[in-house]
Amino acid sequence: MLVRALEKAASGQAGVVLVSGDAGVGKTRLVGELAEVARSRGHTVLSGQCAELGEAMPYLPLADALRAAARAPETASSLLEALRARPVLGRLLPDGDVDPADQGGAELAQQQLFGAVLGLLGELSDTEPVLLVFEDLHWADRSTRDLLTFLSRVLQRERVCLVGTYRSDDLPRRHPMRSAIAELLRLPNVIGADLRPLRPTEMAAYLVTLQGGDGARPAADVLDRVIQRAEGNAFYAEELLAAACTGEELPAGLADLLLSRVERLSEIAQRVVRIAAVGGRRVDDDLVREVSGLEAEPYEQALREIVSHQLLVPDGGGYVFRHALLREAVHADLLPGERTRLHAAFAALLAEPGPGRPAHPAAELAYHSLASHDLDGAFTASVEAGRQAERLAAPAEAHEHFDQALSLWDVVTEPERRAGMDRPHLALRTAAAASYSGDARRAVTQLRRLRETLDPAADQTLYAEVSERFAHYLSDSDDDVQAAETARGIIEMLPADTPSPERARALTTYTRTVLFTERHEEIPALAEEAIAIARATGTADAEAGALVNLGLHTEIGGDLARAERLFSEARAAAGRVGDLTVALRAHYHVARAEYDRAELTAAARSADSGVRLAIDSGLAWSVYGIDLRFLQYLVHYTAGDWDRAEALSDSFPIRVGTTAEAQVSAYALFIEVARGSATARERLSWLRPFWGEDSLVAYIARGLAAELAFAEGDEHTALEHVSAVIRAMGPGDAGIIRVAATGLGVHAERALRARAAGDGQAEAAALRAAGDLAERARWAAANIASGPRLWLGFEGRAWLARAEAEWHRARGDDDPKLWRGVVEAFDYGFPYEEARSRLRLAGALLERGRREEAEDEWRLATAEAGRLDAVPLRKALRDLGHRARFGTAERAEAAGPLATLTSREREVLRLVADGDNNREIAAALFISPKTASVHVSNILAKLEVASRTQAAAIAHREGFG
Known part of the structure; x- marks a missing residue:
């Protein structure tokens, strides 16, 4: 199964395999064999392990994999070059920290890192396939789980095989990894491989293999006893066999087995093993020696003894336990006081690293300090660990550390001095980290408790700051009513004649929450006030947000030119302060407004610029990063630059598992259906489960599925799709017009056939259905203000013209003037739809005997269809050309x-x-x-x-x- 996944990845079909099983069943050995297969085939192998550090060290397996690959001769050169282009990943390597001022904001840092990881894997896989292994995911930190989920969702066509291992017996019901795995296994490109215990015959073959190639075999009675006691666990069997070969009798439990091997060591060696167990799965050689208090020579002798017994394995500048279970057993066997003293010794060394000793993550110091009951040290280290997690784009870990510090605030001495901030601002930072990690509701809970402890009269500024963030997170949690009330309360509390950043931000948050409510008329005055105060107080983030809010309100009111100016101003303001979220939002609205006005060249430039910003910032998969990529594709599709648009859609997933992925995927159908690509059917099959869940997916996917079915002559299926889309949309949604036009085309064909066959009943049925669709299109156009848009753009008017022309064609009035109007309506810069309209115009002209004019239109449409490689349109034009005996069609067949x-x-x-x-x-x-x-x-x-x-x-x- 793993080799097949590796082969699929090599062919361009990325996949994820989650390998599970009891501790010792053989997961590590299995993926180790896979790694050897991958290396033998010239693949790049990146392998890292999680560690049991209380979810305190973010991205540990990724950092482990990068560190190991950076030292390996076969991968160091290409990896280091790729890392230099992605500083956010370089920070995961030893001594790779950077100035936090270089970052774009804590809320975006995780997305930047995720984007950088995706870019790194894509770049490496362009040269050779990549095998990425994350071991021991049952110990994965929150950010690693998020990274695993992200990669599982977005890896599609990259030549990457991602394999993760976890202990199924180490995942209790409430373990966070359990729910993550359940969600991952629902994804179409994720498969599970549960390693069952070996059967007796398999275990016997395995134990024989362990004896090597010299033909030696364990005695039959030894073999039988090991098989019986191992109960199918390969690791149990291996250790039992090793012990049996020495003639020692060991207890049945794994912990006893492991501890008995430790007890065979000398007293000094046992002491070193116990110290190493406190240090963690992978330990620093210098730290262990200093904690042991041994001189260099006896320490080296003890280590040599330990390594010879294969309990510790050399690993760069330190050692790693051969098995995690061994470290766990030794650590659990320590006396409580002994364990506390050893943790304290590690904490003391980590708190004051000596000369030449590399600095260790503050999370490690916090872990040892807490385990040694040094609450002051644990508090200080937790705050610093939170700051480090922020810089490493790990908001979930930042929240964990800050939250732990908050829980210790009342029991430590001088907490404000140790934290470098007061308690409210630590709570604000904790809430922000929760929000940035996607848990806005936890941020709301945190700040609700904080607000209850604050007195507005004692510190009005602090209360306003906390309340504004509270309102902001309420809005993120879709509680706009309470958010608006809270923000309104801040505005009323703060004096209007005293400009302050808090009032500017409160006004911005308030206008955001009431944009689509009955209070929207308040927006212009309040947004203008927010902008003025923000400029006076240098609060550029509030200025940019207020400008976007005012721009949206202005656009709804119909002043499109002013709206675009406001979006441009917001983009500039966000750029000055480095607020990438607002900058991308402003880029999107600038490009969207230009597209709506049919300024396609300008829209392409703006969309391209916004996408470059998103990619350069590692935010291509952020909300506005995705929206900008959609728009970029749509502009190039509309403008007829299909090769460019198709290249852009290479990153759109086909195998989708979420609604968001389905929305991204659906956009690629525009060109795939128009070009008759076989990929369209595969994509539609993946999108089918989402048709009933999301109106956007239904509109795009089923609307284009209707066009595909109609082109293939399946009118019944085409109309089913049309009806389903219209049911899923609001009556005032302008998208109805396009879908109705497609359905009207089908009914027109049915009416024409019925009329030619003299079937009055079928003709009447087709006309009734066509009339219903025509009325729906007209109503949507006339009542567009009741839908999500308040004005009908160039494209909407063109589709309305097409719907009217198809309605008249159904009634037998195929007037060339109507189709000429449709051609002219699409002439704003939509060559594909202009060519499709010329096909109808040519047919209408032929009916009236205007052959030369018809052939002229046919030639223009044929040339455009050929340029675009629009296969279904080209076929329809060729059929018309043959029926009309146009000369070019005759010559083309013989060319x-x-x-x-x-x-x-x-x-x-x-x-x-x-x-x-x-x-x-x-x-x-x-x-x-x-x-x-x-x-x-x-x-x-x-x-x-x-x-x-x-x-x-x-x-x-x-x-x-």
Whole structure:
């Protein structure tokens, strides 16, 4: 199963395998064998382990994997080069910290790191497939779990195989990893591999294999006894066999077995093992020696003895326990006082590192301090660990550490001095970390408790600051009513004649919460006040947010030019203060407004700029990062730059597991349906479960599925999709117009056939259905203010014109003037829909005997369909051309095997004939390798050949090399 997953990843189908089983069943051995297979095939292997540190060290397996790979000769060069391009990952390496001032904000840091990890894996996998292993996920910290979930969702076409292992017997019902695994296993690209205990025959074969290749076999009675006692656990069996070979009798329990091996050591060696167990699974050599108090020579002798018994294994500058269970058993066997004293010794060394000793994470110091009951030390280290977690883009861990510090506040001495802040501001920071980790409700709870302890009369500024954040998090939790009331209370409390950052932020939060309520008329005055105060007090974040709020309100009111100016101002203000969230939001609204006004060149520039910002910031998968990528694709699709749009859609997932992924995926259907790509059906099959859950997915996916079915002659399915989409949308939603136009086209064809066959009943039924759709389209256009938009743009008016023309065609009044109007309506810069409208115009002109005009329109549409490689449209035009006996159609059929190729496909074929591979073709034509692959597949299909060699032979035969 694992090798198949590795092979699929190598072919461009990323996958995740979660390997589970009881402790010692063989998970590590299994993935170790897989790693060897991967290395033998030239793959990059990145492998890291989690550790039992109370979820205190974020991204430990990732840091472990990067650190190991950075030292390995076969991976160091390419990895270090990739890390230099992604400083946020470099910070995970030893001594890799950076100035926090270089970061874009704590709330975005995790997304930046996630984006950097995805970019790193994508870059490495471009060269060779990647195997990424995260071991011992039952000890995974929250950020590692979030990273695992993120990668499992977004890895699609990268050549990456992600394997995680966890102990199924170490996941009690309330363990956070249990729910995470349950969610992951619902994803389409995640599979589970549960390692069952070995059967007796399998265990016997395994134990024989352990004896090596010299032919030696354990005695039958020894073998039987080990198999019986191991109960199918490979690790139990291995340890039992090792003990049995020495003639020692050991207790049945694993802990006793492990401890008995430790007890065979000398007293000094046992002491070192106990100290190492307190240090953790992987321990620093210098720290263990200093805690032991031994001189160098006896310490080295003890270590040599331990290593010879394979209890500790050398690992760089330290040692790692051969098995985590061994460390656990030794640590649990310590006397309470002994354990406390050893933890205290580690804490003392970590608190004051000596010369030449690398600094350790504050989380490690906090862990040892708390375990040694040093509450003052644990408090100080927890606050610093929270700060370090923020810099490492680990808000969940930051919240854990800050929250732990808050819980110790009342029992430590001089907490304010130790924390470097007062209790309310530590609580604010804790709430912010909770919100940034996606738990806005916990932030609300935290600040609700804090507000109850504050006296507005004692410190009005602090109360306002806490209350504004409280309102902000309430809004994030979809409680806009209480959020608005809270923000309004701050505004009324703070004097209007005394400008302050708190009042500016409160006004901004309030206008955000009432934007789509009956109080929206208050927005202009309050937003203007917020902007003025923000500028007077230098509160650029509040200024940028208020400008966006005012811009949205202005756009709803119809002043589009002013709205765009406000969005541009917001973008500039956010850029000055480094607020990437507002900056991306402003970039999106600037580009969207330009698109709505049919300024496609400007919209493309703005969308491209916004996407570059999102990618450079590691935020391509943030909310507005995704929205900007959608818009970027849509602009290029509309403008007819389909190769560019198709290259952009390479990052859109096909195998989707969430509504958000389904929305992203659905956009790629615009071109896939228009080009008749086989991928469209695969994508639609993955999107089907989400049709009933999300109206946007239903609108895009089922609307385009209707077009696909109609093009293939399946009118019944097309109308089913149309009806379902209309039911899922509000009556005033402008999207109804496009879907109704598609349905009207189907009913027009039915009415025409019925009329020609003299079937009055079928004609009447088609006209009734068409009339209903036409009325729905007209009502949506006339009552658009009742929907999510308050004005009908260029595209909406063009689709309304198409719906009216199809309605008249259904009634038998296929007036060329109507279709000429549709062509002109789409002439704002939508060449594909303009070409589809010309097809109808050509048919209408032919009906009236205006053959030359019809052929002119047909030629224009044919040229555009060929340029776009719009296969279904090209087929419909070819059918019309043959029926009308247009000369170009007759000549095209006899023009040879290359006649059906588009201009871009001819360029690709020329390079195929030269022997170029897909990557070389992509570089030569400035397209993605995936797009090049699609073009090659289309060429092979059109030429009806099975290989590139055969296609090249045809090209040379036709003089096209």
